[in-house]
Amino acid sequence: MINKPVPPVVETDEVTVVVATRNRPDRLRETVPHHRATTIVVDNASDQPLHVPGAEVVRLDENIGAAARNTGALRARTPFVAFADDDSYWAPGSLARAVEIFRAHPEAALLTGRVLIGPDGRLDPVSAGMAATPIGTPAGAAGPSVLGFLSCAVVVRRSAFLAAGGFNPRLFVYGEEALLAMDLAAAGHQLSYVPELVVRHFPEPAGRDNRARARREARNRALTALLRRPPAVAARTLAEVARTQPAALPHLVRDLGWALRHRRRLPEPVELALRRLAG
Structure with a gap:
């Protein structure tokens, strides 16, 4: 169960939160009120059109999977974009802090945060693995280097994300992050794990194949x-x-x-x- 939403607060006008979704309006009603920045919901051709108070909704004619996030990033007008799933949100202060980190680290293109699962805030094993990465922390980087991430837990520099092509539509969903991480790193950008940026994630226990x-x-x-x-x-x-x-x-x-x-x-x-x- 997701905590009671806080009153709408915009903590930064330099980040747009982009959420890709399909047929999960109930989850959106729970999570969108927690987003503390301008929010764009990209609807992957849900069976019924979505109405999401507090967010701009972009309805697609077909389900394009993870590439729906590209649509949201293209529509955003802020220098940074934070991705969230319809069952997740960024903890208060994280988005504003991400902007500060990007400003202090101009080579950074992607910051991935610490993911806490469920009401009890269990640490996601992926986050634990990132903290212990064997590829270290380059001098001047914002945190340990990563070459992968959870798509609901990243803030990107919009220009670098779009230049890299975003999420490849051919991969659709599941494991689509690896290719983007490789391409951002190949372009000379830094990708860092920053545990002070926190994401709350409330995945449903069942219902997926x-x-x-x-x-x-x-x-x-x-x-x-x-x-x-x-x-x-x-x-x-x-x-x-x-x-x-x-x-x-x-x-x-x-x-x-x-x-x-x-x-x-x-x-x-x-x-x-x-x-x-x-x-």
């Missing part, structure tokens, strides 16, 4: 390797997917040609960092 999610995550992991990693890494990833998620292979095969046509190797420092993360 976990098997379908696992298939799509496996497919996207393989496509991302084909798009950016060395041949040996791509081959190992394909073999792992074939062994652990064979049901993902038909979905993967359809996009192999596209991935090979858009293949682009990462700069060596980024590739080395990915290898360190993989152990």
Whole structure:
């Protein structure tokens, strides 16, 4: 259960909160009142049009998955964009603090915050992993370097996000963050974990098809390797997917040609960092 919403407060006019959603109006009614900045809700062709008090709603004609966030970022007019899911929100003070950090760190393109799950505020294991990253903290960076993130827990420099192409529509959802992280790092930007920025996340305990999610995550992991990693890494990833998620292979095969046509190797420092993360 989400805490009672606070009265609407705009703590910064330099951030736009972008929320992509589909068929979850009840969750939006709970979370949107917590957003402390201008908010754009991008509706991925919900069955019924959404009305969300306190937010601008952009309704899409079709469900484009994570790329709906690109639509919100394009519509925003602020230098920074914070992404949230329809079941999450940024804790008070986090957005204003993110602006201060970006101003102090001009090389930063992405700040990812500490995610606390549920009413009891359990630390998300992904956040714990980021705090212990083996790729360290570069001199002058805002925090430990990351090459991945949870999409509901990042604030981005809008210009860098758009220049990198945002979330690739071909990946749709689940695991779409990895490719964007690689491309931002390849462009020379810093991506940092900043635990003082806090996200509250209230995922529903049931209702999602976990098997379908696992298939799509496996497919996207393989496509991302084909798009950016060395041949040996791509081959190992394909073999792992074939062994652990064979049901993902038909979905993967359809996009192999596209991935090979858009293949682009990462700069060596980024590739080395990915290898360190993989152990």
